[in-house]
Amino acid sequence: MNWGGFGTVDGWLAIIGLAIGTFAIRYSFIGLLAGKKLPPRFERALQLAVPAIFAALVVPLILFQGNQLNLTMRWPHAVAAIITGIYAWWRGGMLLSLVIGMASLHALLWFFA
Amino acid sequence: MSNAADQASSRASFKAGVIECLQLIPSYIPFGLVCGVAAMQAGLGEWGAVAIAAFAFAGSSQAVLTQFLSSGAPLTIAILSGLVVNLRMAVYSAAIAPRIAGATPKERVLWAAFLVDQTFISNEARHQRGEHMNHPLAFYLGCALTLWPWWVLMNAIGAFAGAKLPASWQLDFTIPLSFVAMVVPLLKSRSQILAAIAGGAAGVLLYAMPLKLGLIAACALGTCVGMTVDALLKLKTSEATR
Numbered sequence: 001m002n003w004g005g006f007g008t009v010d011g012w013l014a015i016i017g018l019a020i021g022t023f024a025i026r027y028s029f030i031g032l033l034a035g036k037k038l039p040p041r042f043e044r045a046l047q048l049a050v051p052a053i054f055a056a057l058v059v060p061l062i063l064f065q066g067n068q069l070n071l072t073m074r075w076p077h078a079v080a081a082i083i084t085g086i087y088a089w090w091r092g093g094m095l096l097s098l099v100i101g102m103a104s105l106h107a108l109l110w111f112f113a
Numbered sequence: 114m115s116n117a118a119d120q121a122s123s124r125a126s127f128k129a130g131v132i133e134c135l136q137l138i139p140s141y142i143p144f145g146l147v148c149g150v151a152a153m154q155a156g157l158g159e160w161g162a163v164a165i166a167a168f169a170f171a172g173s174s175q176a177v178l179t180q181f182l183s184s185g186a187p188l189t190i191a192i193l194s195g196l197v198v199n200l201r202m203a204v205y206s207a208a209i210a211p212r213i214a215g216a217t218p219k220e221r222v223l224w225a226a227f228l229v230d231q232t233f234i235s236n237e238a239r240h241q242r243g244e245h246m247n248h249p250l251a252f253y254l255g256c257a258l259t260l261w262p263w264w265v266l267m268n269a270i271g272a273f274a275g276a277k278l279p280a281s282w283q284l285d286f287t288i289p290l291s292f293v294a295m296v297v298p299l300l301k302s303r304s305q306i307l308a309a310i311a312g313g314a315a316g317v318l319l320y321a322m323p324l325k326l327g328l329i330a331a332c333a334l335g336t337c338v339g340m341t342v343d344a345l346l347k348l349k350t351s352e353a354t355r
Contacts, residue, residue, distance in 0.1 A: 002159070002273055004158065004159030004160050004163075004272075004273060005158035005159055005160070006158045006160050006161060007156050007157040007158025007160070007161040008156045008157070008158075010156070010182070010188050011155065011156050011157040011158065011161045011182070012157075012161060012164075013188060013192075014155075014157075014165075014178055014182060014188060014191055014192055014195075015157065015161055015164050015165045015168065015169070017188075017192035017195075017196075018165065018168075018169045018171075018174060018175070018178055018192055018195045018196065019164075019165070019168035019169050021192065021195075021196040021199070022169050022170075022171055022174065022195075022196065022199045022202070023225065023226065025196065025199050025200060025202045025203050025206070026199075026202050026203075026205075026206055026225040026226070026228040027206065027221070027222070027225035028203050028206050028207075029203060029206035029207035029209075029210045030206045030209065030210050030213070030221050030224055030225045030228075031221060031225070032210075033207065033210035033211065034210050034213055034214065034216055034221055036210075036211075037211070038207075038210075038211055042207075043211065044340070044343065045336050045339075045340060046204065046207055046208045047208075047305065048304060048305060048308040048335065048336045048339030048340060048343075049204045049208075049308075049332055049333075049335070049336040050204065050205075050208060050237070050296075050299075051296060051299070051300055051305050051306075051308050051309035051312065051335070051339075052308045052309060052311065052312030052331065052332050052334070052335025052336050052338075052339065053201045053204055053312060053328070053331070053332040053335070054230070054234075054292055054296045054309070054312075055296075055308075055309040055310070055312040055313035055316060055331075055335065056312040056313060056315060056316030056327075056328050056331035056332055056335065057173075057201070057230075057292065057316065057328065058289045058292045058293060058296075058313070058316075059313035059314070059316050059317055060316050060317055060320050061288060061289035061292075062286075062289050063317060064317075064320070067320075067321075069317060069320075077286060077289075080286070080290070081289060081290060081293050084290050084293050084294055085293045085294070085297040087294075088293065088294035088295075088297050088298055089297045089298055089300075092298050093136075094133075094136035094137060094291065094294055094295065095136040095139075097290070097291075097293075097294035098136075098139060098140065098287055098290055098291060098294065101286075101287075101290040101293070101294070102283075102284075102286065102287065102290070105283060105286060106283070109283075
């Protein structure tokens with residue numbers, strides 16, 4: 001039976017640092033702004049920042065192999081992501097969108113293997 | 114509303130949150146396992162792997178931090194890089210703040226504690242559907258208390274069993290797919306679409322920036338592009354009406 005170990009001191013410092021820092025980031029504006037009315041320009045900027053940040057997060061996850069852009073390997077992923085996006089926009093529904101996306105990825109990989 | 118009816122509707126909101134986020138559970142499996150394995154390699158030990166999943170609850174920052182630790186980077190750089198990856202949550206925090214105007218200080222701590230990509234976007238989507246009027250926190254907690262224990266469990270299995278799914282299944286691809294499926298339906302205006310395109314392009318081009326700063330730079334750039342498009346569109350309509 002593996003009861004598990006506790007790792008290094010540096011490891012625990014890293015855990016504490018990440019946990020406290022991340023909570024501070026999460027609480028930042030919730031704590032500062034809750035109940036206050038935001039200027040409309042700021043609110044608009046946030047509406048634009050959300051799609052921008054998700055795209056910046058997602059596109060490398062789709063197109064990168066390891067730490068590099070690799071379109072020869074990843075184009076089926078790009079196509080599958082576009083199909084998923086179209087379906088989600090048209091119908092919505094997370095589970096079915098995921099199933100359709102993964103099915104198209106494997107169909108493409110199988111067909112063009 | 115009577116007390117009993119209010120309680121029933123609170124329970125219904127919680128259940129709606131659970132159902133919404135149960136659909137995201139498959140996407141947590143591969144990434145959670147990978148993060149658990151990576152935490153072991155970084156020397157956190159099994160319980161360290163569980164603790165970082167439970168208390169940070171932020172996969173990409175966990176991956177970055179453990180990767181830096183494994184490669185022998187200084188502790189401060191590893192922590193800082195992980196935190197920069199999570200800076201995007203400040204944007205979520207600002208975006209969610211006006212939605213929870215009536216929250217008590219204790220409730221605000223709960224909102225903050227579980228603020229991740231998935232809980233944030235689920236909440237935004239609900240807001241856009243106009244179902245946010247009653248019990249926003251109950252819905253949010255339904256979401257969070259579905260995802261959080263599952264995330265910790267997957268990390269634990271990765272750490273204790275060293276379990277990995279076969280790479281050929283490509284199940285890690287469900288993470289970007291779930292983001293696509295969540296965010297695309299929320300794009301309502303041309304400025305938002307162009308902000309996303311600019312953010313995505315910048316995310317690729319700036320990927321190699323030190324300390325993982327590319328993500329936040331890409332967000333700023335995409336926002337600026339969106340604001341510019343907004344201004345141009347306004348100019349065009351004001352010219353048309355003149």
